[in-house]
Amino acid sequence: MDLNDLLDALDAGRTIAGGSPLHAVMHVTSQDALRITAELNSGYHEPKRVRELLSQLTGRAVDDSVTLFPPLRSDFGKNIRLGTRVFINSGCSFQDQGGVTIGDDCLIGHNVVFATLNHDIDPARRGDLHPAPIVVGSNVWIGANATLLPGVTIGDDAVVAAAAVVTKDVPAGTIVVGSPARVIRTVRD
Numbered sequence: 217m218d219l220n221d222l223l224d225a226l227d228a229g230r231t232i233a234g235g236s237p238l239h240a241v242m243h244v245t246s247q248d249a250l251r252i253t254a255e256l257n258s259g260y261h262e263p264k265r266v267r268e269l270l271s272q273l274t275g276r277a278v279d280d281s282v283t284l285f286p287p288l289r290s291d292f293g294k295n296i297r298l299g300t301r302v303f304i305n306s307g308c309s310f311q312d313q314g315g316v317t318i319g320d321d322c323l324i325g326h327n328v329v330f331a332t333l334n335h336d337i338d339p340a341r342r343g344d345l346h347p348a349p350i351v352v353g354s355n356v357w358i359g360a361n362a363t364l365l366p367g368v369t370i371g372d373d374a375v376v377a378a379a380a381v382v383t384k385d386v387p388a389g390t391i392v393v394g395s396p397a398r399v400i401r402t403v404r405d
Contacts, residue, residue, distance in 0.1 A: 252273045274294065318352045368384060383397065
């Protein structure tokens, strides 16, 4: 088993059994993410170096238009996909095993949490992991301290208010607030 096998399983939404060979690959990959984020967060880096480290973390090229203000926490890294002209403010956390895709022209506020894994409810299987992707459309603004839970999609042009907990899909062009997040209006009202 290797990282490609794990990514295939995660992207297919398959359960990763605790203690399995795929679970072991996840832990090895996590150590790499912890090493890279420790370097990223260790002091000041020029924006170009921040993007280089972000590219190492994700395993794919990050566009020159992407801006990240560290610190950043990630316990996996290899299932993050960033569009162009994305801004990620400081303190964000990516639990991206299930996949995090952020579209073009997005603004991500301070301390936003992307959580793509659930543990099994059955205590005997609590170590099993159930991945589900988070997809953020284009031109989305996510306010500070928002939390996005596994399997949610944020539609284009939407706004997620500060401290909102997103438990279900957010329609395009809407503003959501609260916990759980609920639509209060459209961005055009």
